[in-house]
Amino acid sequence: MGQLQKLTGMPAADLLEAYGKYLFPKLANQMTAMSLNFDGAIDLLCSLESIIHKEVIKLYPDAELPSFDIDKINDNEILMEYRSCRPFAHLAKGLIDGCGDFYKQNLTVSMKHCNTDTDFHTLIYVRQT
Numbered sequence: 001m002g003q004l005q006k007l008t009g010m011p012a013a014d015l016l017e018a019y020g021k022y023l024f025p026k027l028a029n030q031m032t033a034m035s036l037n038f039d040g041a042i043d044l045l046c047s048l049e050s051i052i053h054k055e056v057i058k059l060y061p062d063a064e065l066p067s068f069d070i071d072k073i074n075d076n077e078i079l080m081e082y083r084s085c086r087p088f089a090h091l092a093k094g095l096i097d098g099c100g101d102f103y104k105q106n107l108t109v110s111m112k113h114c115n116t117d118t119d120f121h122t123l124i125y126v127r128q129t
């Protein structure tokens with residue numbers, strides 16, 4: 001990441017977001033191969049922890065997954081609580097943006113970092129407009 005930052009002059013957060021956006025359609029193909037289908041972005045994000053990453057860990061027991069607590073405010077708004085031992089909240093933001101593009105839905109995504117000394121903790125608010 002440090003090398004890429006030097007090469008591109010882009011901040012790490014922007015690189016992670018761009019990578020997440022690029023990566024999402026590839027993960028979506030993987031999901032279809034796993035016979036997982038969703039009605040749209042909010043539906044998928046609500047199932048991220050309970051279905052998607054749960055299936056991922058069965059297939060790849062060594063995968064290092066973050067945890068997401070999802071609070072569904074209503075059909076168009078959710079609050080995602082990201083926790084990880086790795087600082088990849090901006091990768092999550094890029095994946096969520098890519099997910100909106102994939103379903104051709106307009107998502108507004110905002111983040112509030114609440115990191116501590118021991119874990120990376122970010123609140124991610126997503127609204128479909």
Ligand code: HEM
Pocket residue numbers: 027028030031045048052053056060062063064065066084085086087088089091092093095096099
């Ligand atoms: C918008 C939807 C998704 C979000 C926001 C998301 C978020 C993330 C993030 C942020 C990580 C990095 C690890 C960390 O932060 O500690 C991660 C890891 C991972 N995700 Fe997801 N993910 C999504 C969908 C998917 C899908 C659809 C798949 C595959 C079908 C997938 C498979 C994986 C795998 C295999 C890893 C572990 C990589 C490793 O071991 O280093 N994710 N996910």
